[in-house]
Amino acid sequence: MTSLNAPFVEASRQLPFSALHFESVTFRHQGKPLLGPCSFSLEGPGPTLVMGPNGAGKSLLLRLAHGLLPPTEGRVSWSSTGRPRQAMVFQQPVVLRRSALANITHALAVNKTPRNARKRLALEALAHFGLTASADTPARVLSGGEQQRLALARAWVLSPGILFLDEPTSALDPAAIRAVETAVQAFHQQGTRIVMTTHDLHQAKRLAGDVLFLSGGKIREHTPADSFFNAPVSPEARAFIAGELVE
Amino acid sequence: MENNAFYVALSLLVNLDATLFQIVALSLQVSLLAVLIAAVLGFPLGAAVALWHFPGRGGVIVALNALMGLPPVVAGLTVYLLLSRAGPLGEWGLLFSPSAMVIAQVVLVLPILAALCRQKVEELLGEYREQFMSLGMSRSRMMPTLLWDARFALLTVLLAGFGRASAEVGAVMMVGGNIEGVTRVMTTAIVLETSKGELPLALGLGIVLLTLVMVINAGAYAVAEFTRRRMG
Numbered sequence: 001m002t003s004l005n006a007p008f009v010e011a012s013r014q015l016p017f018s019a020l021h022f023e024s025v026t027f028r029h030q031g032k033p034l035l036g037p038c039s040f041s042l043e044g045p046g047p048t049l050v051m052g053p054n055g056a057g058k059s060l061l062l063r064l065a066h067g068l069l070p071p072t073e074g075r076v077s078w079s080s081t082g083r084p085r086q087a088m089v090f091q092q093p094v095v096l097r098r099s100a101l102a103n104i105t106h107a108l109a110v111n112k113t114p115r116n117a118r119k120r121l122a123l124e125a126l127a128h129f130g131l132t133a134s135a136d137t138p139a140r141v142l143s144g145g146e147q148q149r150l151a152l153a154r155a156w157v158l159s160p161g162i163l164f165l166d167e168p169t170s171a172l173d174p175a176a177i178r179a180v181e182t183a184v185q186a187f188h189q190q191g192t193r194i195v196m197t198t199h200d201l202h203q204a205k206r207l208a209g210d211v212l213f214l215s216g217g218k219i220r221e222h223t224p225a226d227s228f229f230n231a232p233v234s235p236e237a238r239a240f241i242a243g244e245l246v247e
Numbered sequence: 248m249e250n251n252a253f254y255v256a257l258s259l260l261v262n263l264d265a266t267l268f269q270i271v272a273l274s275l276q277v278s279l280l281a282v283l284i285a286a287v288l289g290f291p292l293g294a295a296v297a298l299w300h301f302p303g304r305g306g307v308i309v310a311l312n313a314l315m316g317l318p319p320v321v322a323g324l325t326v327y328l329l330l331s332r333a334g335p336l337g338e339w340g341l342l343f344s345p346s347a348m349v350i351a352q353v354v355l356v357l358p359i360l361a362a363l364c365r366q367k368v369e370e371l372l373g374e375y376r377e378q379f380m381s382l383g384m385s386r387s388r389m390m391p392t393l394l395w396d397a398r399f400a401l402l403t404v405l406l407a408g409f410g411r412a413s414a415e416v417g418a419v420m421m422v423g424g425n426i427e428g429v430t431r432v433m434t435t436a437i438v439l440e441t442s443k444g445e446l447p448l449a450l451g452l453g454i455v456l457l458t459l460v461m462v463i464n465a466g467a468y469a470v471a472e473f474t475r476r477r478m479g
Contacts, residue, residue: 068380087381094378097396097478106392110382138478 084161145176252450281352293364323421
């Protein structure tokens, strides 16, 4: 990966992160409670790793935070500095049926970036994620790892204030996982607030600033990474870290 | 030998029969223009039905699907009534002209293009929805992206529409009138020659029509396969 070019850094990255608040948020599907009620605030630099067993409600929490789903009850809000520019990377990368380059220029066009700047910005983003050689390759013939990097490049080019990642490495091999983790750290260093779900304990140890631990649709713990891994408070988190099967 | 349909078809082609070429040219002109107009109207219509949820949406989908099987003579009759001197659009003076034939074929083809496009766009939207929402796209902004990404499927839909337009005889007969040199197309010529008892000539025309449709389909298939393989 090449280093980031200076003009590429936009002011939004330098702004302090505007905190995200969940106020007694509940999500039900056909009357069945799937998440909550949960209340917490995401402040501080992060990265926040949302952890927990399958079906704990991690993806749901991310979608509520990003605004893809409305909460059944409660409120998701941003502090006074306002709603930052957001982006999300999904477990299965969604790429359009066009070239890698066109996938990124499309996101820029949606974002109303001036036409004459789109190609340059897109090529810079592709270069940053090691995809220069694949610029003209149709996105859907890229490998899974390359598609995920393309999804990251597409998020990168939008200079989000906050980036949500939903199990971005669960379908990838170790080399591709490393590339994604490096990218996540690059986002973090550029001042993008990271909120990422994972069920991989080792990955969480490598990346986490703080951990939000969920099980059974409830928040069990929200603590700095150090105390979470060394001295978990909740019995569920203790069991999870000890490698027991947690429901 | 002269009574063999293949011989007639071949000699029509080899001798560059002027009347035949005029008929073929008009057939192509009418059907291609009708498909083009139907696509310009029908694809956005289909995509809109896929994207927006409005009261009566189910009814629109059922109507579009049902109209895919609209009998050509009914389409012809409707356009005939609209365009006849006493009809609401009688002032245009379009009846028994190629324009009237284009209008009738648009009526026939539009539901096919809109209904099939709705289906394809809805499938694609299911795959893209969360990403689009994440990018903050409005529904009207999603439409061009979805139509472009469905382009290979839509090419096949266009072919289905063209097949319907070039094969039908009832509508063009009613609103065109099969006037020699003005509104005679391949299908109406075949009907005429058959009724005159000129079976080899009718069959010869049929072979020419079939060959033409095959060539167009083969060309479109080749383009679609090439791009599909390239785009994955």
